[in-house]
Amino acid sequence: MHMKHRTRTNIRLALRRKKVLARIMVNYIKLMQKKLVLRQADIAITFDCQLGCKHCSISMLKKEKQVLSLEQVNKVIWQLKKLGVTNINFTGGEPLLKQDVYDMIKFAHSQQMFTSILSNGFMLTDDNVRKLKKSGIDMLIVSIDSADAESHDDNRGKDSFNRVIKGISYAKAHKMEVMIDAVITPDNISDGDIKKQIKLAKELGVLIQLNVPCAVGKWAGKDEKLLSKDDQKYFRELLKEDGVRTDRFSNYLSTKCPAAVERIFITAYGDVLPCPFIHISFGNFLKEPLGKIWKRMLNSGMFSNNTELCLAGEDREFIEKHIKPTYDSGEHPYKYDEDQQ
Numbered sequence: 001m002h003m004k005h006r007t008r009t010n011i012r013l014a015l016r017r018k019k020v021l022a023r024i025m026v027n028y029i030k031l032m033q034k035k036l037v038l039r040q041a042d043i044a045i046t047f048d049c050q051l052g053c054k055h056c057s058i059s060m061l062k063k064e065k066q067v068l069s070l071e072q073v074n075k076v077i078w079q080l081k082k083l084g085v086t087n088i089n090f091t092g093g094e095p096l097l098k099q100d101v102y103d104m105i106k107f108a109h110s111q112q113m114f115t116s117i118l119s120n121g122f123m124l125t126d127d128n129v130r131k132l133k134k135s136g137i138d139m140l141i142v143s144i145d146s147a148d149a150e151s152h153d154d155n156r157g158k159d160s161f162n163r164v165i166k167g168i169s170y171a172k173a174h175k176m177e178v179m180i181d182a183v184i185t186p187d188n189i190s191d192g193d194i195k196k197q198i199k200l201a202k203e204l205g206v207l208i209q210l211n212v213p214c215a216v217g218k219w220a221g222k223d224e225k226l227l228s229k230d231d232q233k234y235f236r237e238l239l240k241e242d243g244v245r246t247d248r249f250s251n252y253l254s255t256k257c258p259a260a261v262e263r264i265f266i267t268a269y270g271d272v273l274p275c276p277f278i279h280i281s282f283g284n285f286l287k288e289p290l291g292k293i294w295k296r297m298l299n300s301g302m303f304s305n306n307t308e309l310c311l312a313g314e315d316r317e318f319i320e321k322h323i324k325p326t327y328d329s330g331e332h333p334y335k336y337d338e339d340q341q
């Protein structure tokens with residue numbers, strides 16, 4: 001029987017990380033008891049980046065402020081573990097620009113977490129890939145904007161396509177799990193480039209994750225960048241292909257938007273957001289325990305985990321009601337105020 005690429009990857013990871021698997025089983029028991037369990041946290045460990053993507057959703061979060069230290073990141077990982085988290089994704093900015101990144105991965109690994117890192121691939125030399133492997137990374141995720149080197153470089157910077165492809169080959173040579181992270185847009189649907197990116201991932205023997213364009217960062221207010229109803233249908237057709245996935249597929253029980261319910265995002269300054277694309281902060285973990293902030297998020301009534309749509313990119317009602325008011329708030333991320341609700 002032909003097993004799907006994603007299933008094969010999951011089995012390999014589970015066999016390699018049996019103690020994490022045991023923690024996941026405990027989470028399923030809790031879910032059966034109708035308890036809520038947090039599954040994944042994305043932690044931005046820096047907002048620095050060498051590139052300047054035209055669609056960057058994160059650059060607006062960058063401030064002239066001290067970012068979290070190794071000790072603080074380890075502390076957040078420890079608190080996340082208490083809330084049930086089994087997947088930590090290190091992100092940025094470009095996480096490889098953070099000197100302590102390998103120690104952070106090591107610590108998350110030691111806490112029985114599946115670890116991944118989302119990189120622009122610019123610094124994926126053989127040496128850095130080796131260090132990632134040694135620190136215990138389970139999945140290397142690299143961003144690609146186009147199957148065409150020139151278009152990718154046009155968005156990101158000279159030589160970035162070449163470097164990311166080389167990085168993938170080093171990672172494959174070290175037998176690492178690799179996934180391409182791509183944004184499906186009205187433009188790359190109409191010119192066929194998204195299909196070519198999927199073909200490229202298959203040729204490279206890696207998974208590809210499709211994200212929908214979101215109404216934040218450099219695309220804040222640019223409704224024309226969002227998927228139309230027909231584009232959304234096409235996106236869901238593509239998700240049926242072997243090796244193609246989206247973030248909702250990692251959920252425990254459903255394929256609904258996991259923001260706040262199963263997934264949270266910690267910024268490089270400790271602000272706690274429901275997902276990297278919803279820039280509403282429900283508190284800062286340097287000031288209060290994470291559990292308290294998560295509860296506030298859940299009690300806000302904004303997230304019910306009942307839609308197959310991406311709240312930040314596809315759910316027009318959510319975008320109008322909760323995301324657009326943050327554009328002119330004068331602060332980024334927008335601070336949720338429970339007293340004003």
Ligand code: SF4
Nearest residue numbers: 257259275310311312
């Ligand atoms: S809002 Fe979109 S990107 Fe964020 S968790 Fe939901 S589906 Fe994923």
